[in-house]
Every structure is written in C-alpha cells, then in structure tokens.
Amino acid sequence: MATKSEMLRSYTDAWNSHDPDKVAAYFTNDGVREWELVLSPLIGGPTRFEGPPNIASGVKAFMDAVPDLKVELRTMAETDDGAMMEWLVTGTHTGAWGGWTGQGEQIAFPGVSVYRIDGGHFMEERMYFDPDLMARNWDPQKA
Secondary structure, three states: OOOHHHHHHHHHHHHHOOOHHHHHOOEEEEEEEEEOOOOOOOOOOOOEEEOHHHHHHHHHHHHHHOOOOEEEEEEEEEEOOEEEEEEEEEEEEOOOEOOEOOOOEEEEEEEEEEEEEEOOEEEEEEEEEOHHHHHOOOOHHHO
C-alpha cells in the first residue's frame, strides 16, 4: 500500500491528467469532497460532493472551466488519520463554473486540503481557499 505522501503525489498526478474519474477513484464509496469556505457570488453551486460519481461530476465542471489546469503540490504533512496538502492551481479560465464566468484570464490561486484516509482511499477531503483570489488573479511570484 502506498504511503500517505505517495498517495498525495499520485492524487496530484490524477488532477494533472485531466481525468475526473481518476480523481474520484481516490475516494471511498461514501467519500466526501467539500469546500470549507465563505461562498462569494463568484462561485455559487454545490460545495459538497458525496461518492465517486458526484465527485467526478464536480471535478469535471471545474476542469471544463479551466481546461489547461495544473495542480502543483507545494507542501504536505501526514497526520494520524490522514494528511494535509498545500496546493497551487494555475490555468486559463475559459468556461463557466457556478457563478464564475470564463473570460480567458490566467488564474493562479493557492489552497489547502485536509484528508482523512482509510485503506488507501480518501474518506474525506476538506478544501480551504479564498475564491476572491481566483477573481483577482493572485500572483504566486509575489507571495
């Protein structure tokens, strides 16, 4: 079985493959992927996805809006029952995602995900990021 760190690296690779089903395959049958943020009008739509089919659907919606997205794993740490990862998403926003309309702008925004892991699968991913950074075209070079 892969270590938690190896799992985070391969999960990042799944995102960068642009295959929503590969991303969703990391979750248990009752796994949950949820955004823990104060919603802004920028996002809209659901913030919680349960089970691999719903997770894949939510991931696909974002991948469709940012078709060249890249997820960079910046830092990670293992915990007793899971792991945490700081990430950076970059790409070109060309499609609609919730209330966020694509205008061809380059995006770059950081975030943190906290995972509960069981048997080599995610039981839960809680994501923390600031949706306003998405709209303001955050510059990682200035961070």
